[in-house]
Structures are given as C-alpha cells and as structure tokens.
Amino acid sequence: MIQFLQGLGKSTRTSFTKLGRATFFLLRTLSGLFSVLPRPRLLLNQLYFVGVLSFLIITISGLFVGMVLGLQGYYILSDFGAEASLGLMVASSLVRELGPVVSALLFAGRAGSALTAEIGLMKATEQLSGIEMMAVDPIKRIISPRFLAGLLSMPLLAALFSAVGIIGGQLVGSGLLGVDEGAYWSQMQAKLDFQDDIINGIIKSIVFGFVATWIALFEGYDAMPTSEGVSRATTRTVVNSAFSILGLDFILTALMFGDD
Amino acid sequence: MDNSVYPQNSLVSVRNLTFSRGDKKIFDDISLDFERGKITAIMGPSGTGKTTLLKLIGGQLFPEQGAITVDGENVHQLPRSQLYNLRKRIGMLFQSGALLTDMSVYDNVAFPLREHTHLSESMIHTLVLMRLQSVGLRGARHLMPSQLSGGMARRVALARAIVLDPMMILYDEPFTGQDPISMGVLVHLIKALNNTLKLTSIIVSHDVHETSAIADYIYVISDGKVVGQGSPKEIQNSASPWIQQFMTGAADGPVHFHYPAKAYIDDLLPSGKRY
Ligand SMILES: Nc1ncnc2c1ncn2[C@@H]1O[C@H](COP(=O)(O)OP(=O)(O)OP(=O)(O)O)[C@@H](O)[C@H]1O
Ligand SMILES: [Mg+2]
Secondary structure: OHHHHHHHHHHHHHHHHHHHHHHHHHHHHHHHHHHOOOOHHHHHHHHHHHHHHHHHHHHHHHHHHHHHHHHHHHHHHHHOOOHHHHHHHHHHHHHHHHHHHHHHHHHHHHHHHHHHHHHHHHHHOOHHHHHHHOOOOHHHHHHHHHHHHHHHHHHHHHHHHHHHHHHHHHHHHHHHOOOOHHHHHHHHHHHOOHHHHHHHHHHHHHHHHHHHHHHHHHHHHHOOOOHHHHHHHHHHHHHHHHHHHHHHHHHHHHHHHOOO | OOOOOOOOOEEEEEEEEEEEEOOEEEEEEEEEEEEOOOEEEEEOOOOOOHHHHHHHHOOOOOOOEEEEEEOOEEHHHOOHHHHHHHHHOEEEEOOOOOOOOOOOHHHHHHHHHHHHOOOOHHHHHHHHHHHHHHOOOHHHOOOOHHHOOHHHHHHHHHHHHOOOOOOEEEEEOOOOOOOHHHHHHHHHHHHHHHHHOOOEEEEEOOOHHHHHHHOOEEEEEEOOEEEEEEOHHHHHOOOOHHHHHHHHOOOOOOOOOOOOOOOHHHHHOOOOOOO
C-alpha cells in the first residue's frame, strides 16, 4: 500500500515537472514567434510540411465522413418526413463537431507525429546542440516557425474538412437518395448560425491546433535522444493529443452551446 | 598545480571542475589551460568525458563545481545573449558532424553566415566554396547529408565550423573515419588554420599518432583526473604507466578497458550457483 502511494506520489511529481517544462517551453516558443515574422520563408516551408501535406488525408476523410452523415441523416430524418433538413443536419454536425475534432485527430496523427519524430531525431543526432553552438536559438529557429505553421493550418484544414464533408453529404443525399438539392442548400443557409456554429467551430479548431502542435513539438524536444526515445515520444504525441482534443472538445462544447 | 593562477596567455581556463552524470563522477576537480594560438589536445580512453568537456566549455552543460573561463569570461555566468556572442567566435566540430539533415551541404556551410551576417548571396557563395574547397568537398555541395559518408560529413562540419572565422575551434574526434589521404589533408589543414588564422585549437582525440604530430600540448584524462600533461615528446617519454599504456594501446594496465562491472564469473553464473 505504502509502496503504491509512493509510486503514485512519484508519478504525480514527474508529471507535474513535465507540465512545468512544457509550460516553460511554450512560453519560449511564443516569445520566439516575433523572430519568425521577419523571416516568412521559414514559415512558408513549414506551412508546406505541416499544412499542405495534410491536405489529402483531410480531403478524403472529410468526403467519407460527409457521405456517411448523408446516409445516416437520411434514414433518421426520413422517418419524420424531414429529409429536406438533411443539409442542415450534415452541415451543423460537421461545422460544430466533426470538422474541428476529426480533422484535429487526423492532424495529430499525420503532422503531429511527423513533427515529434523530426524534432526528436534532430535532438538525437545533435543537430539541436549544433545549432545552439552556432549561437542560434533552436527554439526560435526550429520550433517557433513550426508552431506558427500548425496554428495557422489547423483552422484551414478543419474548414476544408467541413466543406468537403458537406459536398459528400450532398452527393449521397441528392445524388443517391433523392433529397431535393435546393432544399439541401437552402435549409443549410437559412438555419446555420454564423456566430453559434461557424465562429464556435473555428474557435475549437484554433484551440485544437494550438494544443496538438504544442504537444507534438514539446514531446519531440523533450524526447530521450535515442531512437527508442523518439519512437516513444511519437506514440505519446498521438495519444496525448487525442485525449487533449477530445477532453477540450467536451469543455468547449459545454461552454459554447450550454446555455441555450 | 596552483589553482588560483590564470596564465596570461591562456584563452580557456578550466578551474577545479567537477561534473557528474548520475552517480558517475565524470570530472573530479580538474584544472586545465588552453593557450592562445596553440593546438592543445585532450586524449583519453573512450567514455572518459572528452565530449562532455567540450560541451562544458561551450556552455551547453553546467558544472557542479568550478569555473570555466573563455577569453576572460566565465562561460556559465554569462547571460544568454552574451553567451551567444561568445559562441559566434567558437567553432565546434561535433563527433557526429551534426549537419542539418534538411539542407544540402552548401546550405549547411552557409547556415552560420545567413544567420549571423548580412552578406550578399554572392559573397556567401564565394566563402562557402572556399571552405568546401579547403576540405576537398567543393564538388559535393549539392549532396544532402544523408548522401555523405561519416568521414565526409565530418569534413563538411569542419567547413561549417570555420566559416565564420572563429577565434577558437573545438574538434571532437576530427580524425575518426578518415582514410589515410583525407587524414593527411585534415592534419595539415588543422595545422594550417592554426598558423595562418592564429586560431586556438582544442582537439579531442584518441588517435595518438596524428594528434601527437600536430599538438603543442597534450592532456591525458582518465577516470575524471588529469593523468598526464606536457608536450608530445614529454608525453611519449613519460614514465607514467597510465600514459605508457594509453600510448601503446595495451588492454591491461592502470587504465581499465572494461566499464566498471562486478566480477566476470558472478555475471556469467547465476548467483550462489558456483560449480
Ligand atoms: N546524456 C547523457 N546522460 C548520461 N550519461 C551520459 C550522457 N552522455 C554521456 N554520458 C556518460 O558520460 C561519460 C562520458 O561521455 P563522453 O561522451 O563525454 O565520453 P568521450 O570521452 O567523448 O568518449 P568517446 O571517446 O567514446 O567519444 C560516458 O561514460 C557516458 O556514459
Ligand atoms: Mg566523445
């Protein structure tokens, strides 16, 4: 029993010190953002790696999720003779929830794990030490541009996911199941609320992007400088990002949609 | 050795340095001096902490006790911006090369220039090609680090380390992985850099032969202590059994080839079962 408590105390302590390191790391990363601005090329390169390379997986997944929503929504709504609201249903599920959440999970798996592995390997092969010895701050030069790229990419990827998903729902709904195309779009336009749905969805994706990129970069930077350490860190990135995204989604949803 | 004296012409002074990794004491109260304009070598068995010493000098690790001054400044008390200014004047050749893997050879050598100077691209081009020429890799400038052999990578790293014309270069094992020809060129290059640019060089190596050929002064470190020092001649003629063993490469002697372990027989046989 005592041993168990000791173990518990020890692991709590290590997770708190890790949280402390992560916070300190975040502060340094944020202060490094100022030196990214005068060097747009660094940012553009990272936008390409972090953002553009996630395009394909986001587009394809968005399309399928939208198509499934179209099918499921149709079966439910047609029971009530409300097929005309299919567009609204698909769009609000995507914009409020699935767009930000699923694209963030995919982002963590695709871009986040790649970031952790890249930074971890740079550490293991002494590239970060080398940069430091050349009097260049690795946080400013390596970490901050990647962080900003993740921050900027995530809302765009989420929007892309939702947009493609809405088209997927329409393809299934009107193309396959015979829902009136005009009704699909007009109900969506009439009932989707800019503030409640779209802005809140964007806020979610910004928060998720922030957290997922932070976790990915920190895990890489904090990894043990060995191949085993890097592979463990990569796993931790995916797991911790998924937990954080889903947990934060609950909190944000409760805050945003709770009082109406 | 009188520890309070800082010899006038020493660029780097290590005073009463103690440093541990976990329970293992890597350095136990050692003091070293590295003279300006000279090539000083640090030799010692693998795992004695030679790389660690270079990282301490560069301010990447912090000593538990003692102080390290470089050009009169205490490395570990400098604020970050001044430490970075100091580092701009120090070139370091990492044991692994530490080239940036997402850049070509050319961009790697150009990296310090692009970060720290406002030179035009054509100036950078000239400087980079000059440095690559001196290590014999001008033709390899378009290759990526993953396409280089270990020895080539280290020569590129050397070109990068000297591109800012530093006052001092720290070489971590510059000779490992070099064939006899590039080895000869490297030895010559290090000597030439030192003479023409009036650099101070610190070489970490266990290549007894090459190092003795160019060093002005040698420290032999083992088990956290300085076990011998002097000019290459003095070292070679040293009566100390430590040094004799190291210079001749015998496996038995005061320096242990084996990492500390329990008795061999106890490790091989499960405890208590001696037949
Ligand atoms: N990051 C680390 N964490 C813990 N121990 C370390 C670490 N790096 C090195 N060590 C230990 O410190 C000691 C000195 O390592 P160092 O790399 O300085 O040796 P070295 O003299 O450069 O050896 P070599 O000639 O093989 O390069 C070794 O015994 C090693 O086990
Ligand atoms: Mg070493």
